[in-house]
Amino acid sequence: MDYALAVEDTPETISGGTGVLLVHPSTGETDRIDTDFLSTDTDHFLVVSTRTTAREVEQKLEHYDVDREKATILDALSIERGYSRRSGEGVHYVSSPDDIEGIVETVAEFLEGHSGKLRVSVDSVTEMAYYADEERAREAVEGLLDLLDDHDAVGLFHLAEEVHDESVVEEYRELFDGVISLDVDGEVRGDF
Incomplete structure (x- = not known):
């Protein structure tokens, strides 16, 4: 199955099972790339958020006019910050960004529980590495890439x-x- 990729300087489509790395400056404006990726040619998508809360993800989706009905959000930050949260209504929680097993398990459940064209955004690998460590974050990424391929x-x-x-x-x-590089001036470069 092919997926449209609505990001400048990238191929028009990518095949199912493809993982794309978005390399950006820490202050880079990634929201437009992320929301374009999620909203194009998609039946369901999952946002794995280790950097912002589910509420902030919902605000971003609303701001960029992304269909919330297609969205599932995994919030890895709220409980870590001391908010008590229960999963429901398209929002799931894990205890913290270093709950690598919980993150991978939730992504697996999302992919197994939905059909059609499925997209996953992981924002961000950097935060996973900060909380867990580089080795565990890399293992999580490898596991998630395998899941994308399987589904x-x-x-x-x-x-x-x-x-x-x-x-x-x-x-x-x-x-x-594929790798999308975003520089400090907002210029996008694709390498596929």
Whole structure:
């Protein structure tokens, strides 16, 4: 199954099972790329948010006019910040961004529980590495890429470039079929 990819300087379509790495400055404006990715040619999507709360994700989706009915959100931050939360109505929670097993399990459940064209956004791998460590974050990414492949889905994984050693960024680049680089001026470059 092919998926449209509505991001400048990238192929028009990518095949199911493709993971795309979004490398950006830590202050980079990634919302437009993320929401374009999620809203195009999609039946259902999951936002794995280790950087913002579910409420902030909902505000972003609303601001960019993305269909909330298609969305499931995994919030890895609210409980960590001390808010008591129960899953329901398209929002799920794990205890913190270092709950790697919980994150991978929730993504698996989403992919198994939905059909059609499925997209996953992981915002962000950098936060997972900050809370867990580089090795566990990388294992999570590898597990998520395997799940995308198994379910013919596609994913966009955010990585703040300057936070990681150059060698770590290169290792991540090698894991992915496509890399979108966003520079500080907002210029986008695709490498597929």
